[in-house]
Amino acid sequence: MLILVAGITGNVGQEMALAAFNAGHSVRGLSRNPSKLPESISSKLESFVTSKSSIDIPALDVACSGVDAIVCAYKPEPEPSLDGQLMLLRAAERSGVKRFHAASWNLDWSGLPLGEHETYDAYISFLHHARVSSPIKPLYTFCGVLAKTFFAVPKAGKLEDNSSFWQRIEDGKRRINVLGTGDEMYDFTPEEDAAAFTIALITSEKAENGGVYYYCSDSFTLKQWKETYERITGREVEWNVTGLTGEMADGLVQKMRSEALANDQVREKLSEYIGLVYVKYLLNGGMGQKRSDRDMFPQVAAHRKTLEEYIKKNPEF
Ligand SMILES: NC(=O)c1ccc[n+]([C@@H]2O[C@H](COP(=O)([O-])OP(=O)(O)OC[C@H]3O[C@@H](n4cnc5c(N)ncnc54)[C@H](OP(=O)(O)O)[C@@H]3O)[C@@H](O)[C@H]2O)c1
Structure with missing residues (x-):
């Protein structure tokens, strides 16, 4: 599949690109600052679309054109998370895209009312607005705290x-x-594990149905x-x-x-x-995982890193 990663220059966006390459997919990047991307990723992209902002509609239309799936990994700030994601969703609708993974990879905010956790308010607003206004059913993954x-x-x-x-x-x-x-x-997930799960999910037969998924690599x-x-x-x-x-x-x-x-x-x-x-x-524990979808994709579960394995790999942390 050709997967658009919006916010590809970020911490999670880069991992999404690497996980997509690992799984044999092509990746298009969308961001404002292509120079933030290492050569190891930029050299493998199908293309890169540079936007002026998260609401740059002409750039969003170019970015969504012809892709099979979209993963939005914008920074958790109000403007890209709400205004930007909604504009990206509308561009996806115009291009006929049906697979859309929204920015998430958080504690589970899906049942939280507005005003309880201001960082997540933009995501909660997006979820409810997409639910009542879009033919696309976005996916969301909750993974606890990233490593x-x-x-x-x-x-x-x-x-x-x-x-x-x-x-x-x-x-x-x-x-x-x-x-x-x-x-x-605490639920704990290395960024690369969250990305591997997300790419498996968005390329799976379940992707067009949307919904909330729970993945964490370890708990301690x-x-x-x-x-x-x-x-x-x-x-x-x-x-x-x-x-x-x-x-x-x-x-x-x-x-x-x-x-x-x-x-x-x-x-x-x-x-x-x-x-x-x-x-x-x-x-x-009010925003803990409601269930575990860890074993949904055996190839992802087999490569997950426990805390012990993660420390062995990153002893300098
Ligand atoms: N559970 C956890 O512990 C945890 C921790 C961190 C993040 N997260 C989640 O992971 C996701 C991605 O976060 P991240 O840490 O990877 O984000 P990040 O690295 O801070 O930023 C991601 C990208 O967003 C783009 N961006 C930033 N401000 C923007 C704006 N105003 N308009 C358009 N684009 C903008 C930037 O690209 P350009 O500058 O190139 O445009 C940036 O590369 C979010 O959903 C966040 O909630 C979870």
Whole structure:
């Protein structure tokens, strides 16, 4: 198949392209900045369409023309996630495309009302609007926390700096900033596994039916993470108990959000509390996986990486 990857220059977009190549498909890229793409990917593309913005309709029409499937991997910002995805969906409709995987690969926001998790509001709005207005039935995959976000690789997700679980500190040591008790379970998926599942899904016979799918490569607690990393690398992991609980995060979010709403300052104040919104849901499990579709594609399941395998492959993290 010829697969269009929108947002191909991003962390997840690049993995989508690699997974599509691995599965024997052709890839067309769509993005604003082709220079962000490594030669190893750009040299293998069927073509690359450069857009001026996520709502550049002439570019979207060129990009969607003649493709069999579309994967949207835009950055989780409101404008590309809602305005941009909707314009991409409309261009897909004009081109007769029936296979569309929307930006997702998150905690499961599919049942969440608006206003509970502002980063996901654009995705939730897109899902509901597409459902009532488009003949295309998009696919969505929920996979827990992506590996580079878990390991706080710079620019790979919101759990960085002060809101990260994982810190690289002096003398090669690592630190886990413990939220809750350390016994809560986290779903974990390396980016390449999420991409392999997505490409298998969008090229499968189920793709045109759309719907929500659940894939994660592994699940573990923060205590198991520490033990696994220490055993494999021989490097000590400092256990820094923050004392932050899900209830505390919820209380702080409610206070900060209601002040922001009262002053019509949500856009300006969001960055001050969105990390706590993630903490609340990570600890209370409210956005956990509702089922597992991990074994839907045996070739994907066979190559998934557990935490242990991922650390062996990336000991420098
Ligand atoms: N579960 C997790 O832990 C986790 C972590 C991270 C991401 N994700 C999910 O993965 C998906 C992709 O995220 P990512 O981290 O790969 O994103 P990213 O690397 O930050 O950005 C992806 C691409 O979006 C394009 N883009 C950014 N702003 C844009 C704009 N205003 N208009 C048009 N295009 C724009 C950029 O391409 P150009 O600049 O070339 O246009 C960029 O390469 C999202 O659905 C996100 O929610 C999940």
